[in-house]
Amino acid sequence: MITRKQVEEALSAVANASGKGMLLASNGLRNVQVMGKEVIVDVVSDSPVLHQKKKLEVEVLQALHARIDEKLQVTINLTVEAPESPETTLLRGKAIDGIQHVVAIASGKGGVGKSTVTANLAVTLAGMGFKVGILDADIYGPSMPLMFDVISDKPGAIEINGV
Structure with missing residues (x-):
């Protein structure tokens, strides 16, 4: 036994x-x-x-x-089991009113689908009712305007807290 x-x-x-x-x-x-x-x-x-x-x-x-x-x-x-004290991520700088979460998509290599993942994630989250904004910091050719078919649109600026 x-x-x-x-x-x-x-x-x-x-x-x-x-x-x-x-x-x-x-x-x-x-x-x-x-x-x-x-x-x-x-x-x-x-x-x-x-x-x-x-x-x-x-x-x-x-x-x-x-x-x-x-x-x-x-x-x-x-x-x-979940860890007893979950790790907190600290973002430096002042908080921006209206922004609760930041999702960063990055890679050390080109051509791996970062823009595609970003666009799909943004569309999915927006479809779920979330407010979504994208900052495409690709200095060699931002592709978000092409993916969202807004190439001819010019980016605009709004004033927030006097800035």
């Missing part, structure tokens, strides 16, 4: 999804249920990254099969 202690011993060599520390030492194994040849484990990943979570899942499965029984039926309930 398989015991909880055997499951814990089998998983003692499994590292966290991020590779920082061990699963058991960081309280990543939350629950173990054993019913005959079936084991259900609740595992908490320390990383929300998909490939790291999948790797953790595979390592848990391999450890249980290698150390207990190859024919063991294993169900892994994998979750990720």
Whole structure:
């Protein structure tokens, strides 16, 4: 008969999804249920990254099969806990009235679709009822006027707080 202690011993060599520390030492194994040849484990990943979570899942499965029984039926309930204090992004400068969120789209390489992503994101958010503005800072040829078919339109300026 398989015991909880055997499951814990089998998983003692499994590292966290991020590779920082061990699963058991960081309280990543939350629950173990054993019913005959079936084991259900609740595992908490320390990383929300998909490939790291999948790797953790595979390592848990391999450890249980290698150390207990190859024919063991294993169900892994994998979750990720939100960090206790979410990171805050600080924007420098004064806040601009009416702007609550800034989404920056950038890449160190040209021709990867930044303008296309920007245009599609703007249209989608506007379709959802959000007010959207785009600043195309491409000094080699802004493409937003072309994408929105407003090449002949001239940009305008409005006064805000005397500026």
